[in-house]
Amino acid sequence: MRRMDEPDTTRAPSPPRIESAAPVLRPDFAREERCGDPEVIFAPGKALADLEQAADAIVARHGRVLITRLENGAGRLLAERLPRAEFHERARCLTVRKTRREASGRVAILCAGTSDVPVAEEARVTAEFAGCSTDPHYDVGIAGVHRLLAIRDRIEEAHAIIVVAGMEGALPSLAAGLVTKPVIAVPTSVGYGASFGGLAALLAMLNSCAAGVSVVNIDNGFGAAMIAARINRLAAK
Numbered sequence: 001m002r003r004m005d006e007p008d009t010t011r012a013p014s015p016p017r018i019e020s021a022a023p024v025l026r027p028d029f030a031r032e033e034r035c036g037d038p039e040v041i042f043a044p045g046k047a048l049a050d051l052e053q054a055a056d057a058i059v060a061r062h063g064r065v066l067i068t069r070l071e072n073g074a075g076r077l078l079a080e081r082l083p084r085a086e087f088h089e090r091a092r093c094l095t096v097r098k099t100r101r102e103a104s105g106r107v108a109i110l111c112a113g114t115s116d117v118p119v120a121e122e123a124r125v126t127a128e129f130a131g132c133s134t135d136p137h138y139d140v141g142i143a144g145v146h147r148l149l150a151i152r153d154r155i156e157e158a159h160a161i162i163v164v165a166g167m168e169g170a171l172p173s174l175a176a177g178l179v180t181k182p183v184i185a186v187p188t189s190v191g192y193g194a195s196f197g198g199l200a201a202l203l204a205m206l207n208s209c210a211a212g213v214s215v216v217n218i219d220n221g222f223g224a225a226m227i228a229a230r231i232n233r234l235a236a237k
Contacts, residue, residue: 108158112141122221130229166190169201176210
């Protein structure tokens with residue numbers, strides 16, 4: 001009989017473990033045909049090499065690519081590695097375009113304070129990537145309401161208006177009460193303790209008393225810009 005401490009030599013050895021060869025990234029090359037724009041790469045959680053590989057593949061197929069939420073170090077490195085790349089530091093976005101798209105229509109972009117500018121810049125870069133002309137107006141919050149009133153006629157000329165605000169999130173309601181165009185509200189995580197990381201602004205925008213306001217998630221300048229771009233395309237036709 002075999003002692004308990006002796007190895008069992010009668011059993012067949014276990015087969016070697018085979019690691020999965022599944023690709024890390026699988027770009028959706030049919031996205032532009034379905035939706036009008038190629039797939040956008042969301043950077044957080046992805047290795048630099050994977051971002052570069054995906055960007056190269058999308059540019060080869062579509063001639064352009066947008067990468068969002070890039071930290072400065074990664075953004076600068078990718079801008080050096082990818083031909084024709086432009087890193088938009090404040091927006092935390094990188095764009096690659098073989099040729100510039102002719103802009104059509106206009107999207108106005110407002111933000112309440114300078115602390116909201118990074119989210120507004122993400123919206124601007126995204127809207128321009130999607131083929132829109134943009135008209136940004138920053139630091140026009142309701143604490144100095146005369147600043148918004150001074151540009152009322154200008155923003156009325158846009159096909160869609162993106163309004164970015166933190167704190168109490170009141171700017172989209174005020175803007176929507178002054179113009180005839182659709183307002184896309186973007187709450188930001190800017191504010192003091194009771195703003196709860198943008199939740200106060202989000203709830204205020206969802207409860208807007210003004211008609212014509214739609215709301216995206218906290219800090220989602222990208223999502224607001226894609227909605228505005230589709231509105232803009234319909235209006236431009």
